[in-house]
Amino acid sequence: MSTSKYKGSEPSLGCDMGQVDEGSFIRSYYADGFTAGDTASKMFLHEQRRRLPAFKHRMELLYAVEKYLAVVVVGEPGSGKSTQVPQFLYEAGWAAGGKVIVCTQPRRVAAAMLAHRVAEEMDVALGTTVGYSVRFSDVSSAENTRIKYMTDGTLMHECLADPMLSKYSVVVVDEAQDRSLDTDTLLALLKKIMKKRKGDFRVIISSASLDAERFRGYFETNDNTLAQPEHNTATILSISGRIFPVDIHYLTASCENYLVAATETATKIHISEGPGDILIFLPGKNEIEQAISTLNDQIDSSNNLDSLLPLAMYAGISAEKQKLVFDPPERGIRKAIFSTNVAETAVTIDGVVYVVDSGLVKRRIFDTDTNIDRLATLTISKSSAKQRAGRSGRTRPGKTYRLYTREAYLSSLFPEHEIPEICRVSLVPMVLMLKALGVSNLVRFDYLQPPPPELLSQALELLAELGAIDSGTGELTPKLGLHLAELPLSPELGVCLLNSVRTFDCAKEAISAVSMLAAGGDPFFVPGGQRSEALEDKRDFMVQEGDVLTFVNTHLAYLETPARMRVKWCNAHFLSHRMLDQSARIHRQLEAMLARMGYHNRIRSSCGRDYKSLQKCIASGLFANAARLDPSDGRRYRLIKNGLVVDIHPSSIFFAADCKPNYVVFAQVMETTKVYIRGISAVDPAWLSEIAPHYYSAKQSNT
């Protein structure tokens, strides 16, 4: 086979890459470059703050925080929990003596946005008194930052270096009703810290839902609450009132096609309602792109709609597109923002008056029948529906149009709350973190809600096979396990990275591969009118060893391009500059982390044209995602661990009929109409038996 100008072998002719679909399983959001849209005067901001319901409860809150170690703050969406509570604490002196008040968010975009807003309200430059820190992006100062917004995961990682979180005086866990795996794990750690630090540490759990009593009960450590209430450690504070009213409208009969209903509702609002932008919640990126394209066609063919501007908002969108969402539109233009649930909590888009809610969301679920973590489209909970409605009525009275009937909403079709992630996703990252923090008995650990035992044992089994846990002692292995917990990566990708310096001597390529997968995977886009040129260009980078090596080629070619030429180079090759820039930043950070771990002599090692070393290295982390070509069909694959039949994603080199290796490993799973695998690398089955003998031999009969 001939070789291309990049690493790996050229794909055989006839491989059609098909349509590139960018919905990604490894979600990433990098909010650098974001500018809050609100340019109101300082006086106006000051007045706005005073009008928020939270303001009336300021003294009550400060009293509760003084008296109790944990305070659960409950309030309507938009009442000021995320922006005001940290400022009240700061003004009351909780950041004196160099201490920091931290407010955690389940999503990166929210952490960055809230920091921008609060910096603006306090009239300070972002990154000074107010800052934020999310995975791979730190806009804060160790000396000066006193109010810091972070994701729950980033704060949890800080526990590894500082188990008592000694520099923080108060941790505000915001949007706790989301019950992400990181939020639940963090709450458990905070409870331990609260018991140990006592006097100088406080936890505030802020939630918009009715979960308050569960949180309060969890943080109550007084065994005798009735007889000795003066020793109680936790309380609930309700912030009553909402800032502006929201009218809620339902369909009278259920709709057949929610995408059609969403665009129709947006155009009707535009034609018949007063000024104000529209925020439309759809489940995922593909649905958003589809709705925007339909709406654009309608705008092209109707004079009534030419002042309507469709925009997209989802995790991983470029900074420029994101800016359009938050910036005020030109005079006379109305924005129609199609968004996933990234805009559901903590985010305020100034100017939004109308919300259209499809009632659907894409969620990560761990399917216990098939044993895989995947994205599925589900009905939202009532609690989410309230949050979505709460996005209107934040800066003026609002209206929400629900694309479902009132009867459906009140029925069990819409559960009260989401099922917490701890009960439905893979627990591998949580187990790794708890083990690294010295929790040896995971079954008896004091969780807010205990995870199902089968999820715990599945996580332990995988970590043992990855070499992170010693199956004899049940503890983390001294080098691999401990280092893995420190890395801001999924354990599977972390193993690929560490093995590249420990075993396979292919750090240059493996760091590239891992950085690309952590930044979202496929960097190629196929613009509507230039499909054949874009596919031709992509072919230049593609190699038969698989998509991961294609990503490596792209990443290395990007790094070799002089910085000032990179945007042009990306445009010329139909590549996402945002993604490649992000993966280059991740690359630098991972190199620095490996050097700190003592691998500085190995980080420049390269496998050159020995692609097998890189492929083996990738397989050493992703072996649990191995699949075998189904011989009876010759097109689809069966997962080795459970026999589940999956399809190759159309963006993959292996999509084409004549490009199918017998065995592959993959980085991502997504579910639309089918279960697709993405981020694929070809493997030799002999490597799998060598890398993970127990796992592989136990599961092989499934295929």
Ligand SMILES: Nc1ncnc2c1ncn2[C@@H]1O[C@H](COP(=O)(O)OP(=O)(O)OP(=O)(O)O)[C@@H](O)[C@H]1O
């Ligand atoms: N970027 C912004 N632009 C304009 N107004 C904003 C912005 N951010 C916040 N606000 C104003 O501050 C209010 C309080 O926002 P905040 O995020 O603190 O509320 P919250 O109670 O945490 O809401 P939620 O639970 O929905 O996240 C909003 O209702 C809005 O009026």
